[in-house]
Amino acid sequence: MFREQYPHNKVQQMRGARGRAYAIDGGIWYSVVSSxxxxxxxxxxxxxxxxxxxxxxxxxxxxxxxxxxxxxxxxxxxxxxxxxxxxxxxGLKKKTIMVTYEPLALIAEKIKVSKRKEKVFVSSDSEGSDADDFS
Incomplete structure (x- = not known):
């Protein structure tokens, strides 16, 4: 596998008890045996x-x-x-469960949401004012 990718003089091979390991360019060892x-x-x-x-x-x-x-x-x-x-x-430890004071469901019920829509009227002055008035 490694011999095809690298020239023969740069690859050193070592056989161990579990398989092969290769040293490429004198330092980093790579294992061929899968875990x-x-x-x-x-x-x-x-x-x-x-x-x-x-x-x-x-x-x-x-x-x-x-x-x-x-x-x-x-x-x-x-x-x-x-x-x-x-x-x-x-020897396993039981996981501690943290209890919150107010769960999210209770917080969501306490918040009042207003669904009232406000109408916006746009008025145009016939006198030719430069500023746009939105109220």
């Missing part, structure tokens, strides 16, 4: 961590209830109760 494999590896690792964190709650639910006989609302409530424990185990 797709790294992203896939991170995704699989995170998925395994999430499965381990939720596995204890799923096992607890299976032991306590027959999931085929349980109501969907009750199942949701059980999961909602355990969600705080999972968030604490994951």
């Amino acid at each position: 797709r494999m790294d992203q896939l590896h991170l995704f699989k690792r995170d998925l395994k961590i999430q499965v381990r964190r939720w596995k204890q709650y799923a096992t607890m639910m299976r032991q306590n209830k027959n999931l085929m006989d349980i109501n969907i609302d009750a199942l949701y409530n059980i999961l909602k109760q355990n969600q705080g424990d999972v968030i604490d185990a994951m």
